[in-house]
Amino acid sequence: MPKTVSVIDIGSNSARMAIFARTSRFGFYLLEEKKSRVRISEGSYENQGYLQEEPIRRTLNALNGFVQIAKARGCHKILCVATSALRDAPNKKDFLKRAKEECGLQIRIINGEQEAYYGALACANLLHQTEGVSIDVGGGSSEYAILKNGKIQDLFSLDIGAIRLKELFFDKGDNLEGAQKFIAQALSSLPSQLKSDCVFGIGGSIRAITKIILKDSKTQFFHGMEIQAQAYIAFCQKIISSSSDMLRKLGFGEDRIDSIRSGALIFATFLEHLNAKTVITSGVGVREGVFLENLLRGHHNRFPSNFNPSLRCLLDRFDSKKSKSKLIKKEALRIFDTFSPIHQNDFFLKKILAIASSLACIGESIGSHMQCFHSGYLAFYGLEYGYSFEERNLIRIILEHSSKKLPKENKSDLIPLSNLRLLISILTLSKFLTITPSILTYQLLDEETLFIGGASYLAQEQILKSAKILDFKVRFQEAKMDKYHHRVYI
Template identity: 30%
Template sequence: MKNIVSIDLGSNSFRTLLYDGLNHKIIDEYQEVVGMADGLIDTKQISIAAQNRVIDAVKRSIEKLKYNPKDAICVTTAAMRMAENSNEVLRRFKKECGLDFKIIDGNEEARLTLLAIKYALKREKKESEHFILIDIGGGSTELIINNGNDYFAKSFDIGIVTLSQKYKNSDDLISELQRREKDILIFLDSLNIDLKNFVFVATAGTPTTIAAVKLGLNFMSYDRNIVNGTELKLNEIEHFLNKLKSLSGKELFDFVGPGRTDFIESGVLIYKTFYEVLRKNKSIVFDDGLREGVAIDYALKLTN
């Protein structure tokens, strides 16, 4: 089996993975903030500037990972689901980059992310049968309940980019998240599952950033292998939220990197909301996510 290239084009980030599908190991990766959802709430369009950033990021990823874009398995999510010009944009990407993106819905996004996390939990020798997973994205947040061989998922249209664009101050953002708690609780109540002993797992940029800071890392020294499996308690989330208010622009940039400084507060508030709704005091953080799930899924199909 030749190496697999998977690409996740999210609402804020472009993430490419070079994956050994035979041994289920990551060989190399490339990721970059591209801000696909910039202005999306107001215009309903993926802007030309955002499209250009994606194309430039693709070129840099090809240069680093040395892959043929025609061989890549490419998915894209919430921003493309929302944009009125998504088909036009994807045609441009295929013409200029050779990447053939598939827009996946929230359920497929949840399934693939869940697959990656199951592998990650087993790799870290942690509970992988009964857990709650959240994936905080730029345009949506996926909530998944894994109950043995069954899972239940729902995509909520609360993302770090879209909420930041819609609500310009913290009070309005907090009020909106408090209103959204009801929707989350309705979904959880419909499952009729006692989640008290389910492990709480979180993936995506916000959880991994907070975990990295806890471990003494910053954007430049970030190491997924160190961050994976880190436990974060609710009071550490609250401490990070308070710390944000005291950081200078440069200090914040050093922690979160380019393209994320405007959205980190909304991400932390979303994360905190799920702690409170789920009545959990701690979560386990993983860098693994959709692109890993796409690669694993493809590898499994080839071997079956």
Template identity: 30%
Template sequence: MKKQYYAIIDIGSNTMRLVIYLQERGGRLKEVENVKAVARLRTFLDLNNNLSKAGINKLVSTLNSFKDVLSVYQLKEVICVATATIRQANNKDVIKAIAEQETGLPMRILSEEEEAYYGYLAVVNSTSIETGITVDIGGGSTEVTYFENRKLIQSHSFSFGALTLKDFFANEIPTDEELEQLHSYLIAQFRTLPWLTERDVPLIGIGGSARNLVQIEQNMKEYPLAGLHQYKMYDKDIQMVNNYLTSLNPEKLPKVEGLSKDRADIIIPAIQVFHTLYQTIQAECFILSRKGLRDGVFYEQLSKEMGSILFPNVLEDSIQELINDYNLEPKQIMHVQYLTRKVFDFLKHNGIMHLDKNDWNLVKRASYLCHLGEYIDAESSAQHTFYLLANRTIDGLMHKERLMLALIASYKNKTVFKQFIQPYKNWFLKEERRKLRHLGALLKFTYCLDATKRQVVKDITIHRKKTELIFTIHCVGDWTPEEYQAEKQKKHLEKLAKMEVKLHFISAM
């Protein structure tokens, strides 16, 4: 299949960015190139609100530098969009004409409604959040949306952004009085929208300032997992970062770990927006979405092929990407899943383990990805499986959920499990850790019943006899490898069941 590449250029008020995507077999887009340029076009607006000649030259030269990168790829489509600064400039038609003539790139100037809509579309197609409020603070505008059951209900674009809000401060590090003035201004602005108040839903941050906020907080906490997408914070965490940044000397601000130098002078006003909005809506939590406007534009493009603007199941699509990337075998996955369900249901219905629907969903997800680390190295499969799943973004899973998936799918034995979970031990109660270990042992056992990937084991019948569990395993063909592996693994099943396990392999013929 010929690779399909798409490109988008996002002309923002603070930064301009080129992103190139590869369309995966499943239809979703994978980012393969991301080029950023700090143009700060907002600073080129004159007293008449026209973009100056110097600003237009900056725009054109940056676009032409992006074209050099574009020439490396055979692109199916290139989209160039502009947001607040170009939209608000009185000479936007002139800007558009000159840019298109000088670069050959057609420019689309997004309306306020479109900018907000694309942010919403990116969030609902890359997270599992059903209801929430999004906020995307750029250099010259701030977009907010409210969605319920994944459907857009309200949207609005405020005419202030991180670059304009820094005018509240005389210096990069504001005084308490300046912070209070900005806080009061933001409260007044947010309260003009009744649908923003007291929602008690997640607040989802989009864009560079939100990413920097999370990066700073992760560095301050020495956060052990990789990745930013779907990272969760709370009011106290945002306040902690704010207090830390406002306590610094100005020369130390650009050196903060996780903070881009080009955002050093605008990060504090941006955080004030997040914190004030969090308090206004009485948010459940703050969640970062690494997917934003650019992704939303392409989700709309893909919807023309799909017939719907919403992916039916974000998590399933993301898991399918992993299956494709690591050449996992769907036939084996479904067979292991069938065998796992048989054992799971027996343990549940006979009161041997306290199991519920959430536990099955965890095991089912893990069964799709069980020991995908064999793709890298069979001998150290468990280590690779854990690392890949724990440190790769999986759309639709929060960070703790991703870690739980990694712990179950990579299970090898109790010792290795303890090694994997050690840095995250305080994330779980003792009973939760035991449950994860037992679910991993269960999946490992049923995985052994298809050790040679031939589906030799056709079915399982389980009986309980006093202190014994008797597994009658119905097979077609030579089951010797499966019997060997299952006998090795059954000790983990015995520990979780607290009784002896006997395996009887018989011919199903």
């Protein structure tokens, strides 16, 4: 598979392109993303599904631009799929022919179950939760998949989409009751036992709603964000009853004003149908699924056990001192095990420490000054896939505070302040102890005193100088005097 791959997804509302750059066999990151509001389905639902000339021209213009960008980025492989609007169109062959002649694109039209599969494949591999129901509210259709333990169990596609409902029920009068009946009839075809506490929300409508719900937060990165389903339902009800001016005041952009009411109606209805408790916003979907199908071919469309592509990617790109980071991680986990009477062998704490210590050196790729801050920043924004927002934030806090003053208040919702201070102290100590290679031994003398054997002179000097930024006391072996009356640490 080429190092740089472009995936284009032509939906009813928007055409989107994602360019992925591979850093190693399974490591990759999103290099660039482009979107064009082509509305290829505009006017089609009231014309027996036939694509109209103006939206066709918009779409071809956008595709031409995407191809130019992809080639400029060095993409030798461009994958292009089309969904509901094209698969429903009687004149789709004419469009495919024009796209090949004018844009040089070979477009593959995927059916509803394939569309549901690609979204579910992305969720199964790139979200921290692996059990739930994925929902992709598109322009022409909505796709659903059941995931259990990271495996896709079942797939569904229903002809209820934000643009389809807009044109059928809202453009020629505000027929909310008709739209509700249309959705209810479609949902009746789903298995009656289909219930799920957790929903993975895919698609532009859901991301737009999430962005407004979280507009007061300081983050713009919503992948993996967990919000109570009831909060979504309540906000969707507000959207449904809002005028266009009210939607603008809420913060929706002009490209969403005419379709967000129908998108919110579909989403809220399905959450209620499922009795969902939690929604995890997914920043990945069909494009990532198509990419992963190629990347993981021959591996049952799954990453190797205990492998994370974002962690691998960060190490590939920013860790020039791999031997040093491995040593820091090794000593950090040894110290953590020594403190087992304190933290009771908490698996989650060890997992977080292992990730943070692996990334302790990546900030040095930017420079020595503020390297802890740089490591935290790169980790928070670079660990795109497979971690929750709270996990990424916790890792960032640990990295930013290592070798610095310990926080006096809890900055993470996941663990108590005492455990946070312990992890930061262990990472700080590990960085000091690995200044020079040493054969080290550890022993917990009491709940707040760690005995270290074999630490080098420079390491002991640094640790003694920085004792106030550790959450526990450190003792070393007795020092002897050499013939020049210098202290020699054994």
